[in-house]
Amino acid sequence: xxxxxxxxxxxxxxxxxxxxxxxxxxxxxxxxxxxxxxxxxxxxxxxxxxxxxxxxxxxxxxxxxxxxxxxxxxxxxxxxxxxxxxxxxxxxxxxxxxxxxxxxxxxxxxxxxxxxxxxxxxxxxxxxxxxxxxxxxxxxxxxxxxxxxxxxxxxxxxxxxxxxxxxxxxxxxxxxxxxxxxxxxxxxxxxxxxxxxxxxxxxxxxxxxxxxxxxxxxxxxxxxxxxxxxxxxxxxxxxx
Numbered sequence: 001x002x003x004x005x006x007x008x009x010x011x012x013x014x015x016x017x018x019x020x021x022x023x024x025x026x027x028x029x030x031x032x033x034x035x036x037x038x039x040x041x042x043x044x045x046x047x048x049x050x051x052x053x054x055x056x057x058x059x060x061x062x063x064x065x066x067x068x069x070x071x072x073x074x075x076x077x078x079x080x081x082x083x084x085x086x087x088x089x090x091x092x093x094x095x096x097x098x099x100x101x102x103x104x105x106x107x108x109x110x111x112x113x114x115x116x117x118x119x120x121x122x123x124x125x126x127x128x129x130x131x132x133x134x135x136x137x138x139x140x141x142x143x144x145x146x147x148x149x150x151x152x153x154x155x156x157x158x159x160x161x162x163x164x165x166x167x168x169x170x171x172x173x174x175x176x177x178x179x180x181x182x183x184x185x186x187x188x189x190x191x192x193x194x195x196x197x198x199x200x201x202x203x204x205x206x207x208x209x210x211x212x213x214x215x216x217x218x219x220x221x222x223x224x225x226x227x228x229x230x231x232x233x234x235x236x237x238x239x240x
Contacts, residue, residue: 001103007032008039009087012080019054019069022076026050029083036174038103039083041110042117045165046079052157062153063146067137071151074136075129079121094229095120098236107238109178110169115191116235118162122193124228126200128221131207141204148201155194162193178239187235 011028026047033040053072057065082096092100099116102108134141142148166188172178203224210217 002034002037004032005087009084012084015077015080016073019050019057019072022050022073023047023054025076025080036104036106038105038108038110038113038173039100039117041113041169041173042099045114045118045161045169046121048161048165049158050076052161053154056154056157062150064139064150067133067139067147068150068154070136071129071133074132075121075126078125078129079117082120082125093120093124093225095124095225095232098229098232102236105238106173107240108236109172109184109239111166111188112184112236112239113173114165114169115188116232118191118193119196119231119235120228122196122200123231124221124224126197127203127207127224130201130204131211134204134208141201141208143201143205151197151201152194155197158193158197162191166191172239184237184239 008029011025011032016022016025026043029043030040030047033043050072053068056062057068057072062068082092083100085092086096086100099113099120103113130141133139134147139145139147170178170188178184203220207217207220210220
């Protein structure tokens with residue numbers, strides 16, 4: 001879709017091993033994408049979120065900082081993998097396909113691309129990342145665990161970043177002002193990262209048990225993808 005897509009594909013090919021690796025890849029994507037690429041605005045928001053997580057983890061105050069760092073890595077791998085496979089024209093979850101398929105549509109606002117990416121990443125990917133993190137750290141996803149308290153303690157920081165982005169990115173893809181658009185205003189107002197992350201943790205607890213029955217865990221993820229895809233189609237309706 002863009003001449004630099006091979007550069008993006010190379011940037012996301014190697015799975016990150018640390019938050020530093022995640023940041024380096026996000027920075028490469030950011031420096032590569034032009035303003036007229038919708039991917040840039042989700043990546044811009046994701047970069048801010050990751051920088052905030054790195055700062056919070058480094059500052060201490062968590063019961064399980066290594067677990068949070070591992071979650072950050074596992075989570076980013078799913079985004080990078082989806083982008084790589086999309087660029088290689090391989091099958092990917094529908095929620096990501098909807099976003100990547102309209103990267104160059106100038107009538108879509110930057111905030112729409114950002115929220116569609118966050119929607120796909122949290123409502124589809126995050127539960128899978130939580131399970132992968134628990135498997136890697138020999139822990140179990142449950143609300144009574146110290147990992148859950150650390151996880152939810154990030155919500156205030158993340159909500160603040162999202163609220164700021166709603167104002168900063170409230171322009172069309174190429175930067176010109178948006179006309180009044182009720183469907184977009186309603187969609188933006190309804191978004192809550194805290195609620196989405198709570199739902200993702202609940203889904204992770206279900207997925208953890210379904211892993212013992214592979215056909216069921218695959219069906220569960222397909223269902224999540226279907227629901228998230230419908231939401232992304234609504235988020236990405238072009239602004240008149």
